[in-house]
Amino acid sequence: MINSTQKQVIDLIKRSKKILVLPSAPPDGDSLGSAIALYMSLRKLGKEVTVICSDPIPEVLQFLPNIKAIGNKVVSSTDFIITIDLKNAKVDKINSAIENNKVNIIITPKEGRFSESDVTFNRGEVEYDLVITVDCAELKQLRGFYEQNVELFHQVPVVNIDHHISNVHFGRVNNVDIMASSTTELLVPLLEELANEEKIDLIDEDTATLLLTGIITDTGSFQNANTTPKAFDVAAQLVSYGARQQEIIQHIYKTKQLSQLKLWGRVLSKIQVDETYRTVWSVVSQQDFKDTGSTEDETGDIIDELMTNAPGAEVIILMKEKQDGTVSVSVRTTSPSVDAAKIAETFGGGGHTQAAGFRINDRGLRDAEYDVINSVKKYQTERLGLTSLAQKQVVDQTIYGTPQFEITAPKVEQPKQPQPQVPTQPQVSVQPQNQTPVPEQTQPQSQGLAQPQVSVQPQSPVQTPQSEVPQFPNPQMKRRRKKRPVSTDLNLKPQTTTENPKPIASTSSASTQTTPTPGIIYRFED
Numbered sequence: 121m122i123n124s125t126q127k128q129v130i131d132l133i134k135r136s137k138k139i140l141v142l143p144s145a146p147p148d149g150d151s152l153g154s155a156i157a158l159y160m161s162l163r164k165l166g167k168e169v170t171v172i173c174s175d176p177i178p179e180v181l182q183f184l185p186n187i188k189a190i191g192n193k194v195v196s197s198t199d200f201i202i203t204i205d206l207k208n209a210k211v212d213k214i215n216s217a218i219e220n221n222k223v224n225i226i227i228t229p230k231e232g233r234f235s236e237s238d239v240t241f242n243r244g245e246v247e248y249d250l251v252i253t254v255d256c257a258e259l260k261q262l263r264g265f266y267e268q269n270v271e272l273f274h275q276v277p278v279v280n281i282d283h284h285i286s287n288v289h290f291g292r293v294n295n296v297d298i299m300a301s302s303t304t305e306l307l308v309p310l311l312e313e314l315a316n317e318e319k320i321d322l323i324d325e326d327t328a329t330l331l332l333t334g335i336i337t338d339t340g341s342f343q344n345a346n347t348t349p350k351a352f353d354v355a356a357q358l359v360s361y362g363a364r365q366q367e368i369i370q371h372i373y374k375t376k377q378l379s380q381l382k383l384w385g386r387v388l389s390k391i392q393v394d395e396t397y398r399t400v401w402s403v404v405s406q407q408d409f410k411d412t413g414s415t416e417d418e419t420g421d422i423i424d425e426l427m428t429n430a431p432g433a434e435v436i437i438l439m440k441e442k443q444d445g446t447v448s449v450s451v452r453t454t455s456p457s458v459d460a461a462k463i464a465e466t467f468g469g470g471g472h473t474q475a476a477g478f479r480i481n482d483r484g485l486r487d488a489e490y491d492v493i494n495s496v497k498k499y500q501t502e503r504l505g506l507t508s509l510a511q512k513q514v515v516d517q518t519i520y521g522t523p524q525f526e527i528t529a530p531k532v533e534q535p536k537q538p539q540p541q542v543p544t545q546p547q548v549s550v551q552p553q554n555q556t557p558v559p560e561q562t563q564p565q566s567q568g569l570a571q572p573q574v575s576v577q578p579q580s581p582v583q584t585p586q587s588e589v590p591q592f593p594n595p596q597m598k599r600r601r602k603k604r605p606v607s608t609d610l611n612l613k614p615q616t617t618t619e620n621p622k623p624i625a626s627t628s629s630a631s632t633q634t635t636p637t638p639g640i641i642y643r644f645e646d
Contacts, residue, residue, distance in 0.1 A: 128293045141172075142252070147177060152330075154281070171190045174192060177190060184330060202241060209233055250279065283301070329362075332355060332365060379418065397497045401436070401437035452475055
């Protein structure tokens with residue numbers, strides 16, 4: 121079921137005899153597929169149809185059916201016409217000369233005389249009674265044709281069929297659907313309705329192939345974000361009409377000239393990345409085209425190749441220097457939250473949310489690159505709220521988990537820390553009761569104790585930081601013994617050590633004093 125806008129388009133087509141179809145420039149699979157599909161279908165309805173495209177047709181699209189039907193000059197007459205009435209004189213010869221920016225037209229009568237009343241002036245009559253633009257967001261995308269024929273768009277009804285979000289609705293009838301995957305998707309219901317009303321089959325195998333080409337190229341073979349369930353449904357419908365899907369894939373995605381591969385390598389080798397602003401870009405100059413033996417239209421799908429080689433990027437840009445000195449810029453984004461059309465509008469361009477483009481006419485490639493990247497940085501700064509270096513780092517950590525840049529502090533020489541000395545095996549000495557105890561580690565003396573007092577005297581260890589805890593030779597010494605009064609029921613239990621400490625000589629003169637056996641440590645049992 122068609123809507124009211126589609127009904128208006130069909131009524132205008134049915135009332136018109138001479139129709140001019142204009143695809144956008146630079147041409148692509150969607151604009152050319154739409155234009156030629158209309159050309160073939162309207163000719164079946166008995167219409168006189170002309171297709172004009174200002175830019176040359178890319179080599180990769182030369183396989184399209186009836187591609188030769190596209191011309192580059194308008195057939196309509198916009199001449200200034202001088203008419204002379206011959207009822208009072210007959211013409212012998214006509215000469216013309218240009219002098220001082222003036223045209224002198226000299227008419228020599230064979231007999232009789234011409235007067236001013238015999239001369240009238242007229243403009244050439246417009247030869248078209250309907251103009252249809254396809255895949256064109258604004259009239260400037262018609263390039264030279266619009267500039268040379270501005271009055272045509274004021275004299276003839278214009279039907280605008282498009283799917284770009286940046287479309288300015290310049291037509292008398294605007295069949296614009298930003299949810300459509302392509303312009304060819306919008307043409308399918310129009311042609312089907314015309315076929316039903318006129319009782320004629322309009323969508324044959326060639327027309328279906330043209331329409332499917334538009335869907336495949338604009339969706340990136342159903343990989344781009346604009347691929348919708350309806351796009352799949354229409355594509356399946358066109359295949360049922362006889363569209364040659366494999367032929368399209370073979371020519372567009374599987375056939376690459378050697379010069380094109382060299383150009384792609386050159387562009388990919390010049391990739392630049394700004395991780396702070398999530399931007400990846402590359403440029404291709406006229407020198408690159410000369411060095412690789414390639415042409416401007418061979419850049420093709422290279423921006424999609426940039427996207428696959430730039431994980432983590434949000435904005436992907438390809439800038440191309442054209443032969444006329446202008447710079448063509450393509451913009452892609454990897455998220456709907458990043459508006460490619462808004463970036464393009466800054467330079468007078470437009471497109472979709474995630475695919476847009478524009479052209480810069482007043483500066484060279486280097487200056488254009490500088491201005492475009494700065495504009496993208498400004499857009500990303502506002503979108504991400506990047507107002508300081510610290511905030512940029514916070515955003516990087518939030519999105520990516522790790523900072524995407526490093527801030528290197530100056531190196532400062534740190535003083536060397538003394539190496540901690542590992543304490544040796546503590547010495548155990550047996551002292552008589554009346555002997556003066558060794559300071560610092562002497563055990564308290566209990567009343568009525570007749571046995572010798574035992575004290576442990578470890579060597580004073582070097583103070584070390586907590587992070588550098590020394591390893592004791594004897595694991596039992598890691599646990600500090602609680603200080604308790606020595607009782608009369610001491611149980612001395614020998615423990616063998618892994619290494620023999622030096623024998624401790626007795627300081628007592630008593631003959632009954634014995635020295636502990638080497639290799640034995642006496643410890644308290646709690």
